[in-house]
Amino acid sequence: MAMMMFALMxxxxxLGLGLAARRFYVASNPIVDDIESIMPGGQCGQCGKAGCRQAAEAMVSGELNITDCPPGGSALAAEIGKLLGVSLSEQGESQPxxxxxxxxxxxxxxxxxxxxPFDAIVGATKQxxxxxxxxxxxxxxxxxVCPQSCVSVDIAPIDTLSWHWPKPNMTLS
Structure with missing residues (x-):
């Protein structure tokens, strides 16, 4: 009898939760969802927003530039630019x-x-x-967070993976 009571409950x-989910469903902007899905997801806050969802919303509304996500770099900015129809050259390119x-x-x-948040640092305690x-x-x-101030962030050196051919200057004569 107790098992039937718990099963019924x-x-x-x-059923009540399913109905409540349908009743109180809030539709979101699909472009914001698409941008959030391609962002790094580290919630680092380098763009000035609390997380990647808020950054995506700000980019769609025009509050943030598409280049304002340092962890994503120029590849992410190019993808966001395609989704929003914004040229990367209009926004200015950020350095990795x-x-x-x-x-x-x-x-x-x-x-x-x-x-x-990206597990890019390896080491052990007292090592x-x-x-x-x-x-x-x-x-x-x-x-x-480093108490010894031994961590620094600089522009990434150019190597075979990050080098891009410069765009030619088109002049009409």
Missing amino acids: GALLG MLASIDESQCSGCTRCYKAC MHTVVSDVCTGCQLCVS
Whole structure:
């Protein structure tokens, strides 16, 4: 009898939640959903917004430039530009950033490791830490938490993966 009572109660509560979900459904902007789905998702706040959803909403409304997401870099800005119909040249291109750790000063406190939302810093307690450059997005969250000030974020060096051919200057004579 008790099992039937719990099963009936579960079915009624499930039905009630299903009806409430349909009744109180709030439709969102599909472009905001698309932009949020391609953003890094680290909720780093480097754009000045609390998270990637708020940043996507601000980009759609025109509050933020499409280049205002440092972790996403120029590839993300180009994708967002396609979705919004905005040219990347109109917004100004941002430089890709990369964190680095002065390993001679690192005490292994793990604060930078814990602050990195992308798991781009590796190391152990009381051991030297280092940055995995292929994963680092340059969000700068690790800089402010380091008590030894041994973490810095600089413009990423140009290599075969980040180099782009410069656009030609078209002049008509």
